[in-house]
Amino acid sequence: MISKTISGVLNGIEGIPIEIETFISRGLPSHQIVGLPNQVIKESKERVRSAIKNAGYQFPDQRITQNMSPANIRKEGSHLDLPIAVGILASEFESNFAYLNSVAFVGELSLVGEIKPVKGILSLLDGFKKAGIAHVVCPAENVTEAKYVEGLALYPYASLELLMKDMIAGRLIEYEDRNVPKKENPHYDMDFEDIIGQSQAIRAVEIAAAGFFNMLLIGPPGCGKTMIAERIATILPTLTLQEKIELTKVYSLSDENTSYDLVELRPVRAPHHSITRPSLVGGGNKLEPGEVSKAHNGVLILDEFPEFRKEVIEALREPMVNGKIQITRNQRTADFPAGFMLVATMNPCSCGYYLSATQSCMCNIYEIRRYLNKISGPILDRFDLHLFMDRVSLDSKACSSSRELRERIQVAENHRRGRGQTVPNAKMGKGDINRFCNLSEEAKTMMTRYYSEGKLSMRRYDKLLKISRTIADLESVQLIERHHIMEAMQYQNLERLKKSL
Ligand SMILES: [Zn+2]
Known part of the structure; x- marks a missing residue:
C-alpha cells in the first residue's frame, strides 16, 4: 500500500509544506528514502527504526521506499523523523489512520521514541497555515512557542508511543490553552x-x-x-x-x-x-x-x-x-x-x-x-x-x-x-x-x-x-x-x- 504524510521544510524563515509517500512491498528488507541529502537520511533512518521498535511496534521486515515531494526543494532537518516514522507505521494501521490526509507532522525522534523539540517551529506552522493545512502534530516541548500561530489546531505529543495509541484510537488530543502567559517584565541589565x-x-x-x-x-x-x-x-x-x-x-x-x-x-x-x-x-x-x-x-x-x-x-x-x-x-x-x-x-x-x-x-x-x-x-x-x-x-x-x-x-x-x-x-x-x-x-x-x-x-x-x-x-x-x-x-x-x- 501507499500512504501519504504531510510535513514541511525550512527555507530561511519560510516554511514550505512537503508530502512524504511511503510504499511498502515484499522483497528483501530495505529502507530507501528519496529526496534527502545522504548524511541526513542515514541519521534519520537509524533514529526512526530504533524509535518505532522502542515505541512497541515492529519495524516492517520488507522493502520500504519513501519519496519526498516536491522534488525541487531541498529537504533537511531532524524534524522529518516523525513524519517518516508515521508514514511507515501507517502501512500497518491503514484503516484507522483517519487523520493522515489532513494533519502535518513535525518532530525529531530519540532512539527510545521520545518526540524532541525542533527549530523553526513558528516558520513551519506559518507555512502550513498558508497552505490551508489546519492540523499539526508537534513536539510537546515546542507548544509554548507554537501556540502563538493562530488558526491552527495543535496536537502536542512527547512520545511516539502515545501518539500512535491516540492515532489508532482515532482521537488526537488538541491543545486548548491559548492564553498568553503573564511573564515577569523582561528587562535589560543596563539603564x-x-x-x-x-x-x-x-x-x-x-x-x-x-x-x-x-x-x-x-x-x-x-x-x-x-x-x-x-x-x-x-x-x-x-x-x-x-x-x-x-x-x-x-x-x-x-x-x-x-x-x-x-x-x-x-x-x-x-x-x-x-x-x-x-x-x-x-x-x-x-x-x-x-x-x-x-x-x-x-x-x-x-x-x-x-x-x-x-x-x-x-x-x-x-x-x-x-x-x-x-x-x-x-x-x-x-x-x-x-x-x-x-x-x-x-x-x-x-x-x-x-x-x-x-x-x-x-x-x-x-x-x-x-x-x-x-x-x-x-x-x-x-x-x-x-x-x-x-x-x-x-x-x-x-x-x-x-x-x-x-x-x-x-x-x-x-x-x-x-x-x-x-x-x-x-x-x-x-x-x-x-x-x-x-x-x-x-x-x-x-x-x-x-x-x-x-x-x-x-x-x-x-x-x-x-x-x-x-x-x-x-x-x-x-x-x-x-x-x-x-x-x-x-x-x-x-x-x-x-x-x-
Ligand atoms: Zn587628533
Missing part, C-alpha cells in the same frame, strides 16, 4: 541611569529612538559613546506580539535561542570590526541569519565604524534600504528580515581628540580630513543623525532612567499611530511625508529658504522633515514648528564639519 552627563547626546538618542533613526556618534575615547549605544534598545517601545514572532523565527535558526520560547526583548548586536561579510549578512551551508537579521527590530552597533572593512559596510546597503536581506548559497535563496536601527561610533581623528575640550589633538588638518573622509558621502548619507560628544566632568548630573525615556518615546509612538501612520518616521516614504509632515507657515518659509539657498539636498531636506516630525511627536503636536526644525538641524554636525575643513 540610561548609569550614564553621567551627556544630556545633549541623550536628547539626540531620544529623538533617534522615537523615530527609529540611524545614528553616528563621534567623540574622543572614553566619552561614553559605546555605553550610550548599548542602552538605546532599553528605551525603544516594547515589542508587539507580531514583532516577537518575527524575531523568534530568526533566532530559532541560530544556536542562540535554546529555550523554545518567544524572544521578548529587542536585540542589541555589537559585532567586532573584524567581522566578515557572511557573518554580518548571513549565509553558511544551512543559510543561517547574520548579525543584520539578529538585530531585526533592535539595534545594530558598529563600534569604531571606520575600522570595519569596506565590503562589510557596503553590505549594509541592501538591508538599510529594504529592511530585509536576500542570501544565496548553494543555489538556494532565502529572505531574512533585517530592519535594524544602526548606531555607529567613531573617533573624530586618528588621535581621538579633535574638537575635544579636555585634551588637545595631535593631528594636522590633512590627517583629520583624511580620517573623516574614511566615511564617504554616500555612507554618511545613511545616517540620519550625527552627533559630536566630548568627555564630561565627573560632577555632571546623572541622566534620566531608561523607563522615563521609554515613556516619553511611547508618547511619541502613540501620537504617530494616532494619526494613522504605520511606519516609524525614519521609514516614511514621499507619500507619508506629504501627508504627515505638516509645517506651520513660519516653518514652511524657513524650509523653503534653506532649500532655495542650496543649503540642503533633497535627501537632506526629507531627513530634516522626518527628524522635525519626530521632535514634534515627542511634544504630541500636529504641526511642525520652526523650533523643531532648528533643533533637528543640530544633528547634522559631521557634514557641516567636513565641509568646513
Whole structure:
C-alpha cells in the first residue's frame, strides 16, 4: 500500500509544506528514502527504526521506499523523523489512520521514541497555515512557542508511543490553552541611569529612538559613546506580539535561542570590526541569519565604524534600504528580515581628540580630513543623525532612567499611530511625508529658504522633515514648528564639519 504524510521544510524563515509517500512491498528488507541529502537520511533512518521498535511496534521486515515531494526543494532537518516514522507505521494501521490526509507532522525522534523539540517551529506552522493545512502534530516541548500561530489546531505529543495509541484510537488530543502567559517584565541589565552627563547626546538618542533613526556618534575615547549605544534598545517601545514572532523565527535558526520560547526583548548586536561579510549578512551551508537579521527590530552597533572593512559596510546597503536581506548559497535563496536601527561610533581623528575640550589633538588638518573622509558621502548619507560628544566632568548630573525615556518615546509612538501612520518616521516614504509632515507657515518659509539657498539636498531636506516630525511627536503636536526644525538641524554636525575643513 501507499500512504501519504504531510510535513514541511525550512527555507530561511519560510516554511514550505512537503508530502512524504511511503510504499511498502515484499522483497528483501530495505529502507530507501528519496529526496534527502545522504548524511541526513542515514541519521534519520537509524533514529526512526530504533524509535518505532522502542515505541512497541515492529519495524516492517520488507522493502520500504519513501519519496519526498516536491522534488525541487531541498529537504533537511531532524524534524522529518516523525513524519517518516508515521508514514511507515501507517502501512500497518491503514484503516484507522483517519487523520493522515489532513494533519502535518513535525518532530525529531530519540532512539527510545521520545518526540524532541525542533527549530523553526513558528516558520513551519506559518507555512502550513498558508497552505490551508489546519492540523499539526508537534513536539510537546515546542507548544509554548507554537501556540502563538493562530488558526491552527495543535496536537502536542512527547512520545511516539502515545501518539500512535491516540492515532489508532482515532482521537488526537488538541491543545486548548491559548492564553498568553503573564511573564515577569523582561528587562535589560543596563539603564540610561548609569550614564553621567551627556544630556545633549541623550536628547539626540531620544529623538533617534522615537523615530527609529540611524545614528553616528563621534567623540574622543572614553566619552561614553559605546555605553550610550548599548542602552538605546532599553528605551525603544516594547515589542508587539507580531514583532516577537518575527524575531523568534530568526533566532530559532541560530544556536542562540535554546529555550523554545518567544524572544521578548529587542536585540542589541555589537559585532567586532573584524567581522566578515557572511557573518554580518548571513549565509553558511544551512543559510543561517547574520548579525543584520539578529538585530531585526533592535539595534545594530558598529563600534569604531571606520575600522570595519569596506565590503562589510557596503553590505549594509541592501538591508538599510529594504529592511530585509536576500542570501544565496548553494543555489538556494532565502529572505531574512533585517530592519535594524544602526548606531555607529567613531573617533573624530586618528588621535581621538579633535574638537575635544579636555585634551588637545595631535593631528594636522590633512590627517583629520583624511580620517573623516574614511566615511564617504554616500555612507554618511545613511545616517540620519550625527552627533559630536566630548568627555564630561565627573560632577555632571546623572541622566534620566531608561523607563522615563521609554515613556516619553511611547508618547511619541502613540501620537504617530494616532494619526494613522504605520511606519516609524525614519521609514516614511514621499507619500507619508506629504501627508504627515505638516509645517506651520513660519516653518514652511524657513524650509523653503534653506532649500532655495542650496543649503540642503533633497535627501537632506526629507531627513530634516522626518527628524522635525519626530521632535514634534515627542511634544504630541500636529504641526511642525520652526523650533523643531532648528533643533533637528543640530544633528547634522559631521557634514557641516567636513565641509568646513
Ligand atoms: Zn587628533
